[in-house]
Amino acid sequence: MNNHSVTIKDIAKILGISKSTVSRALSEHSDVHAETREKVLALARKLQYQPNAIALNLKQQRTNTIGVIIPETENPFFARAVSGIQRAANQAGYNVMVCQSSESCRTEESNLKSLIATRVDGLLISISRETDKSDHFDAIFQKKIPVVFFDRICKTLDTAQVTTNNYEIAFEATQYLIRQGCRRIATITGPRHLYTSFNRFQGYMDALTKNNLEFNPDYLLLSDFSKDNIEAYTRHLIDLKEPPDAIFAKNDLIAIEMMHIIKKRGLSIPRDIAVLGFNNEPISRFVEPALSTVDHPAHDIGAASAELLLSQIKGENHHPVKKTIKSSLLIRESTERLVAIGN
Amino acid sequence: MNNHSVTIKDIAKILGISKSTVSRALSEHSDVHAETREKVLALARKLQYQPNAIALNLKQQRTNTIGVIIPETENPFFARAVSGIQRAANQAGYNVMVCQSSESCRTEESNLKSLIATRVDGLLISISRETDKSDHFDAIFQKKIPVVFFDRICKTLDTAQVTTNNYEIAFEATQYLIRQGCRRIATITGPRHLYTSFNRFQGYMDALTKNNLEFNPDYLLLSDFSKDNIEAYTRHLIDLKEPPDAIFAKNDLIAIEMMHIIKKRGLSIPRDIAVLGFNNEPISRFVEPALSTVDHPAHDIGAASAELLLSQIKGENHHPVKKTIKSSLLIRESTERLVAIGN
DNA sequence: GTTTTTTATGCAATCGATTGCTTTTACACG
DNA sequence: CGTGTAAAAGCAATCGATTGCATAAAAAAC
Numbered sequence: 001m002n003n004h005s006v007t008i009k010d011i012a013k014i015l016g017i018s019k020s021t022v023s024r025a026l027s028e029h030s031d032v033h034a035e036t037r038e039k040v041l042a043l044a045r046k047l048q049y050q051p052n053a054i055a056l057n058l059k060q061q062r063t064n065t066i067g068v069i070i071p072e073t074e075n076p077f078f079a080r081a082v083s084g085i086q087r088a089a090n091q092a093g094y095n096v097m098v099c100q101s102s103e104s105c106r107t108e109e110s111n112l113k114s115l116i117a118t119r120v121d122g123l124l125i126s127i128s129r130e131t132d133k134s135d136h137f138d139a140i141f142q143k144k145i146p147v148v149f150f151d152r153i154c155k156t157l158d159t160a161q162v163t164t165n166n167y168e169i170a171f172e173a174t175q176y177l178i179r180q181g182c183r184r185i186a187t188i189t190g191p192r193h194l195y196t197s198f199n200r201f202q203g204y205m206d207a208l209t210k211n212n213l214e215f216n217p218d219y220l221l222l223s224d225f226s227k228d229n230i231e232a233y234t235r236h237l238i239d240l241k242e243p244p245d246a247i248f249a250k251n252d253l254i255a256i257e258m259m260h261i262i263k264k265r266g267l268s269i270p271r272d273i274a275v276l277g278f279n280n281e282p283i284s285r286f287v288e289p290a291l292s293t294v295d296h297p298a299h300d301i302g303a304a305s306a307e308l309l310l311s312q313i314k315g316e317n318h319h320p321v322k323k324t325i326k327s328s329l330l331i332r333e334s335t336e337r338l339v340a341i342g343n
Numbered sequence: 344m345n346n347h348s349v350t351i352k353d354i355a356k357i358l359g360i361s362k363s364t365v366s367r368a369l370s371e372h373s374d375v376h377a378e379t380r381e382k383v384l385a386l387a388r389k390l391q392y393q394p395n396a397i398a399l400n401l402k403q404q405r406t407n408t409i410g411v412i413i414p415e416t417e418n419p420f421f422a423r424a425v426s427g428i429q430r431a432a433n434q435a436g437y438n439v440m441v442c443q444s445s446e447s448c449r450t451e452e453s454n455l456k457s458l459i460a461t462r463v464d465g466l467l468i469s470i471s472r473e474t475d476k477s478d479h480f481d482a483i484f485q486k487k488i489p490v491v492f493f494d495r496i497c498k499t500l501d502t503a504q505v506t507t508n509n510y511e512i513a514f515e516a517t518q519y520l521i522r523q524g525c526r527r528i529a530t531i532t533g534p535r536h537l538y539t540s541f542n543r544f545q546g547y548m549d550a551l552t553k554n555n556l557e558f559n560p561d562y563l564l565l566s567d568f569s570k571d572n573i574e575a576y577t578r579h580l581i582d583l584k585e586p587p588d589a590i591f592a593k594n595d596l597i598a599i600e601m602m603h604i605i606k607k608r609g610l611s612i613p614r615d616i617a618v619l620g621f622n623n624e625p626i627s628r629f630v631e632p633a634l635s636t637v638d639h640p641a642h643d644i645g646a647a648s649a650e651l652l653l654s655q656i657k658g659e660n661h662h663p664v665k666k667t668i669k670s671s672l673l674i675r676e677s678t679e680r681l682v683a684i685g686n
Numbered sequence: 687g688t689t690t691t692t693t694a695t696g697c698a699a700t701c702g703a704t705t706g707c708t709t710t711t712a713c714a715c716g
Numbered sequence: 717c718g719t720g721t722a723a724a725a726g727c728a729a730t731c732g733a734t735t736g737c738a739t740a741a742a743a744a745a746c
Contacts, residue, residue: 005486007732018696023734033694048482053460054406055732057397058701065440065461073426076419083416086443090454095461097408097440100429111433117396118408118438139391143348253625260629282596283626286603350702361726366704376724398702401731 006047015039026051057119065095066309067115068124069108071152073100077251077279077298078126081150084302085124092310094121105130112136122146122309124302127154132193146312150305153195160312160320162305166196169294169327170203173248173276176329178211180337182246182274186219186237188258189250197250200278204248223250230254234261238273245273246335252277252284252293259287259334274335289333296327349390358382369394400462408438409652410458411467412451414495416443420594420622420641421469424493427645428467435653437464448473455479465489465652467645470497475536489655493648496538503655503663505648509539512637512670513546516591516619519672521554523680525589525617529562529580531601532593540593543621547591559585566593573597577604581616588616589678595620595627595636602630602677617678632676639670 008026012019017036025032025040026049032040043049057063066089070078082098089096097120101108108128115123116139123145125137134154140147150162177185187204190197208215218240221233234257237244249255255277262273269275269289277284277293284291304323311317351369355362360379368375368383369392375383386392400406409432413421425441432439440463444451451471458466459482466488468480477497483490493505520528530547533540551558561583564576577600580587592598598620605616612618612632620627620636627634647666654660 008734009732019733020697020735021695023732024695027734029735031694036694048485050456050460052401052462052732054397054400054462055701056734058395058401058703058731059733059735061701063397073429074419074422076417076422079417079419079422082441083443086416086441087445090442090457095440095442095457097438098425098429099433099438100426102430114433114438117393119395119397142391256626256629260631263631281626283599283624286599287630288603288606351704352702362703363705363727364725367725370704372705374724379724395702398731399704401701401733402703402705404731 005052006049007052008049011040011043011047011049014043062121063119064093065097065118065120066122066124066306066313067118067120068096068098069101069111069115070098070126071101071103071128073098076281077151077296080298081126081302081305084299084304085306088303088306088310094310101128101131103129105133105136109136112139116140116143116145120145122313123148124305124309125149125154126152127194128152129191129194132191146309148305148309148312150301151196155195155198158320160308160317160322162301162308162323162325163195164296164301164325164327166199166327167203167206169329170200170248171207172203173294173329174204174207175211176331177246177248177274177276177335178207178213180246180270180274180335182337183213184216184219184242184244185213185246185248186221186244187248188221188223188233188254190223219244223254228254230257231261234258238262238265238267243273246270246276247273248276249278251279252281252291255291255293255334256284256287259289259291270333270335270337274337276335280330285332292332292335293330294327295330297325301325348395349392350395351392354383354386354390354392357386404462405464406462407436408440408461408463409465409467409649409656410461410463411439411441412444412454412458413441413469414444414446414471416441419624420494420639423641424469424645424648427642427647428649431646431649431653437653444471444474446472448476448479452479455482459483459486459488463488465656466491467648467652468492468497469495470537471495472534472537475534489652491648491652491655493644494539498538498541501663503651503660503665505644505651505666505668506538507639507644507668507670509542509670510546510549512672513543513591514550515546516637516672517547517550518554519674520589520591520617520619520678521550521556523589523613523617523678525680526556527559527562527585527587528556528589528591529564529587530591531564531566531576531597533566562587566597571597573600574604577601581605581608581610586616589613589619590616591619592621594622595624595634598634598636598677599627599630602632602634613676613678613680617680619678623673628675635675635678636673637670638673640668644668 008019008022012022022040025037068085072078086096099111101111105128134156148160153161153163189201192198247258255275259269259275262269267273277291280293280295284293308321351362351365355365365383368380411428415421429439442454444454448471451474477499491503496504496506532544535541590601598618602612602618605612610616620634623636623638627636651664
């Protein structure tokens, strides 16, 4: 009726009883006369009483909300991760507050402040591309807020975390390309201080070394994310005196754009250049040739992180749990040189 | 130091003054002796005092949080829209709580309840595929919660809304296909009770009629979203006695998958079948042939919705504002039959 | 019919801020 | 020295719930 929602006090006043009795009746507490309880419940239903969550939050010192900081909502990997987080959190009765740092360390800092001020019960964080320090996370530990870092974790912090086997999968992928007869494998990767980029690069390097292939700096492209000029990168690679015979890209979007440019230049994939992506976007099955990629299970990473956080909130894990989820190599046509050459 | 954060009371006790003075000093209120204020501010900084947002929320009866309900976080369109929402909201000092209905009306209902219980200051809603009623939104109006529906709005509700010119753009797109010489235009669309699907279908129909083309029910596919079997749909179309010479798909993902299957069957795009998508995914520029599509400005829709909501929260608009954002037709290769035939 | 026990309810503090009103303090002026 | 006034600080209510403790009412025991 009025603008303000009905409160426990309203019900008490109407029924001529005290707030406490109403509260106890609603929370099925015991020690309330059956008749009174019924009256309260009936009126509550009639007035569509809904407890004020804020008052509860204040009293109980928790918000049933978890905060999430990701680099970019639009990034399909993070979108899927958030979806996994939401599913797990909602199931457990938690709400999810999502902030994007837009790959900026300063925004990340301000997101964090805001989420802490909101008194979220826990935090799920994947750091921005720019973030190469960790002191802005100090407040989390000072205030003992449960936290799980996922995917892009902070190497210097000993916290709960969920990652994938970046090193191993990059090693495996590179090894596979070598077995396909590739000898000049280019890679486009993120900044070295990012956990994922670093480990993937390391896996790539070690696979080269193990196969007695020399690392050629010409074949290493450092991706600047949004500012990337993939076309220029690709041209640069193709125009090298010794152009690469394989490209291991940071993600499927870049891989597909590169394929497009390579094909326009009249080169054949995978015969001239094999292309391998990362993330397994739904679309990658349908480009030509179908893109080989790494299945990076974003949804599972998100869900696992949320579950880890929730158990931490419940006070279950006293030592930071570190969980690894396995990615897997998905071979399609864009790297199957042996088959292609056999044709 | 201790687990619990420092409060205004702690500061008051340490300095031997009252809570009110501390509060006034912190809020620069006036009527506080300069010396006292300095002492308070200094101690607050030293103890890293952060006001308890929950207490403030309770007192001020607002949360500085807006709630968002979308069908799917993973859907690129909604991911972009949420990104726009976040940007606009954060700029204005608001946090964003995102829920996904997973295209289920019941989940949508439960999301809504949860957000109302959290006492969000306003709601941004894009309804689920399943939602063909609106009574679960009643609580919003009873409680007079500011709300903006966007993209997938609820036809039966007279609320603020942000949509695109679905009808016009579908009409224009179909008209364009006809001008390209297409006479048997198939379309794959969502359920009729969805605002977007309905209007797009209507635009498609009216364009056919205007050009004296008969509507052929064989050419209409109703998409079931996640459960879709695009391959079967496409085969069905191709295997018709009179297969279509154009397909206007609900979104780029479906369009690209269809292109893939059409090409595998040895048909040429756009010569045999022209393919038109919707949404303008980044990837669509790079498939072969490059996909013509409708640029549906998700980010802008999100940002505009958030801004509309914020002005409503400020109490600026007393009548529901309805805003339309223009989509635009993006012609690439997958529909350029005149050029293709000219070749 | 009184005492004891059980059952049901109410009072008031609490969570952490804000804020209207009162009170104290200090200072100026007649 | 008394009084008026302004400046500074404190008291207590408020927001909407929960909950320990006190108390009232009803039921049981003697």
